Amino acid sequence: MGMTITEKILAAHSGNDVVRPGDILQADVDMALANDVTAPLAIKVFEEIGKENVFNRDKIALVPDHFVPNKDIPSARQAKMMREFAAKYGIKNYFEVGQMGVEHVILPEKGLVIPGDLVIGADSHTCTYGALGAFSTGVGSTDLGVIMATGRVWLKVPPTIKVIFEGAFNPWVCGKDLILYLLGVMGVEGANYCAIEFMGSAVKKLTIDQRMTMSNMAIECGAKNGVFEADEITLNYVKERSTRKPLVIKPDPDAKYEREIHIDVSKIQPQVAFPHSPDNVRPVSEGKDVKIDQVFIGSCTNGRLEDLRIAAGLMKGKSVAKGVRVIVIPGSQLIYKEAIREGIIDAFLDAGATIGPPTCGPCLGGHMGILAEGERCASTSNRNFIGRMGDPKSEVYLVSPAVAAASAVLGRIGLPEEI
Amino acid sequence: MTIEGKVWKFGDNIDTDVIIPARFLNVSDKKILASSAFADLRPDFSKDVRKGDILVGGSNFGCGSSREHAPLAIKEAGISVIIAKSFARIFYRNSFNIGLPILESKEAVESIEENDQVSADLVTGEIVNKTKGEKFQAKPVPDFMRGVIQAGGLVEYIKKQE
Numbered sequence: 001m002g003m004t005i006t007e008k009i010l011a012a013h014s015g016n017d018v019v020r021p022g023d024i025l026q027a028d029v030d031m032a033l034a035n036d037v038t039a040p041l042a043i044k045v046f047e048e049i050g051k052e053n054v055f056n057r058d059k060i061a062l063v064p065d066h067f068v069p070n071k072d073i074p075s076a077r078q079a080k081m082m083r084e085f086a087a088k089y090g091i092k093n094y095f096e097v098g099q100m101g102v103e104h105v106i107l108p109e110k111g112l113v114i115p116g117d118l119v120i121g122a123d124s125h126t127c128t129y130g131a132l133g134a135f136s137t138g139v140g141s142t143d144l145g146v147i148m149a150t151g152r153v154w155l156k157v158p159p160t161i162k163v164i165f166e167g168a169f170n171p172w173v174c175g176k177d178l179i180l181y182l183l184g185v186m187g188v189e190g191a192n193y194c195a196i197e198f199m200g201s202a203v204k205k206l207t208i209d210q211r212m213t214m215s216n217m218a219i220e221c222g223a224k225n226g227v228f229e230a231d232e233i234t235l236n237y238v239k240e241r242s243t244r245k246p247l248v249i250k251p252d253p254d255a256k257y258e259r260e261i262h263i264d265v266s267k268i269q270p271q272v273a274f275p276h277s278p279d280n281v282r283p284v285s286e287g288k289d290v291k292i293d294q295v296f297i298g299s300c301t302n303g304r305l306e307d308l309r310i311a312a313g314l315m316k317g318k319s320v321a322k323g324v325r326v327i328v329i330p331g332s333q334l335i336y337k338e339a340i341r342e343g344i345i346d347a348f349l350d351a352g353a354t355i356g357p358p359t360c361g362p363c364l365g366g367h368m369g370i371l372a373e374g375e376r377c378a379s380t381s382n383r384n385f386i387g388r389m390g391d392p393k394s395e396v397y398l399v400s401p402a403v404a405a406a407s408a409v410l411g412r413i414g415l416p417e418e419i
Numbered sequence: 420m421t422i423e424g425k426v427w428k429f430g431d432n433i434d435t436d437v438i439i440p441a442r443f444l445n446v447s448d449k450k451i452l453a454s455s456a457f458a459d460l461r462p463d464f465s466k467d468v469r470k471g472d473i474l475v476g477g478s479n480f481g482c483g484s485s486r487e488h489a490p491l492a493i494k495e496a497g498i499s500v501i502i503a504k505s506f507a508r509i510f511y512r513n514s515f516n517i518g519l520p521i522l523e524s525k526e527a528v529e530s531i532e533e534n535d536q537v538s539a540d541l542v543t544g545e546i547v548n549k550t551k552g553e554k555f556q557a558k559p560v561p562d563f564m565r566g567v568i569q570a571g572g573l574v575e576y577i578k579k580q581e
């Protein structure tokens with residue numbers, strides 16, 4: 001009996017020829033990641049274990065992104081602890097303010113993840129790198145502390161759900177709409193403890209930026225990881241960024257899946273997730289009465305260059321609606337620079353948007369765009385839980401960059417055709 | 420090992436943003452984290468919770484972010500065990516790693532109400548609702564994880580292995 005992509009990567013990293021769902025194994029980690037919220041706890045664990053050195057200083061990435069540039073004294077302390085740890089152990093991939101950005105934007109961009117890798121991060125959206133044909137998943141700080149000491153992690157092999165997207169795209173439909181639609185079909189617990197394999201002719205057409213949006217939100221279905229098969233598009237992306245040799249892994253024809261879900265992309269219109277759950281999705285056309293106070297374009301879901309390009313293209317020459325604040329946060333320093341070069345930043349500024357430094361910012365209600373009681377935000381991020389972006393009585397509507405841009409101009413949730 | 424306590428009951432899909440909102444994540448001191456647990460949803464929780472109390476949740480308990488601050492805050496607040504219909508993956512893992520016992524039983528959760536007196540045997544997984552006189556059996560825990568619990572958390576487990 002054959003294996004799925006996830007099973008094959010887990011087998012290769014644990015010295016097994018074959019693994020099956022339910023097996024518990026110890027796997028070697030190619031890259032371990034933590035941020036300024038999760039690293040301090042992981043560092044305490046590492047110190048408690050009492051190892052003299054980290055397992056490999058090139059295979060750890062530390063990215064201060066949640067509360068930096070530091071928003072207050074306690075968060076400055078946390079960042080300082082991480083910075084000192086990185087210096088003490090010579091951690092190569094530490095990204096200081098001025099080089100930083102959102103962790104899941106930075107790692108692929110710097111070529112730190114390639115197809116076939118096993119990546120573990122103390123952040124739930126570590127699943128983003130499935131877009132590159134890697135196995136990647138989120139854990140907590142204790143797991144990460146142990147990995148920093150040993151280079152290994154215990155994992156239970158998940159059953160795989162195959163999701164097949166076929167059919168032609170409607171105008172303005174992108175990766176975000178596909179994953180929101182899937183959330184509507186599966187629910188937030190639909191893939192709990194499972195792996196997702198994203199397949200089908202429709203997703204083969206998507207760029208890496210768009211695939212990352214989809215893998216990013218696999219966790220919103222409860223999944224352990226959400227992986228794409230690496231192809232020409234993946235290899236071209238990786239070639240420009242890494243000298244390591246990618247391992248292209250395909251599922252066996254007789255691989256066993258827990259279930260298969262077929263989705264006809266031609267039936268999907270731009271989607272919006274209403275408060276307070278990412279699976280509370282409806283077509284954007286049903287959100288036209290929702291007036292908004294803020295728009296956030298950014299995050300590890302949709303803060304990449306293509307996302308900004310689409311949003312700026314729509315806002316160019318137009319103005320942000322009266323009474324609406326638009327906050328744009330490029331996902332990394334490199335994206336910021338390229339967005340300036342392409343005139344994207346100009347288009348946003350001219351329309352009346354503000355630009356923040358690369359950081360998570362308002363995505364988790366951290367800083368730079370917190371909502372007050374009763375306020376509503378159209379956001380390109382991934383979670384709209386109660387209080388996620390501020391006051392427990394505020395509301396978050398999850399949308400694509402195109403819908404966010406249109407909504408910014410309209411002052412309510414709306415479609416690009418309407419502006 | 421049997422524990423007994425009074426129940427705090429919650430619903431489905433209790434996410435980690437609700438357990439501990441992000442604005443409290445700028446510190447990693449357990450005591451401060453515990454005082455912010457469920458700050459928005461149940462402001463009375465951290466004040467009134469007593470050592471040994473039991474937290475009961477619906478399905479997908481602990482979904483969302485990987486913040487270990489969530490189970491840490493609950494444990495430090497005094498909760499002795501969480502019983503839920505189901506747990507989100509990372510929360511499940513984190514709880515074992517930090518030595519916070521958790522049990523899965525749909526039937527028990529359906530029976531138990533706020534303020535019920537409940538006991539749970541962490542080894543056998545037997546849950547008794549003493550208020551109603553009903554007994555339930557939680558899903559068995561994989562052997563590996565039982566090893567982690569017996570060692571007192573992942574750090575101790577790893578130390579023994581090394």
Ligand code: SF4
Nearest residue numbers: 102299300360363364
């Ligand atoms: S952008 Fe948001 S979801 Fe992504 S890592 Fe930062 S806080 Fe988490």
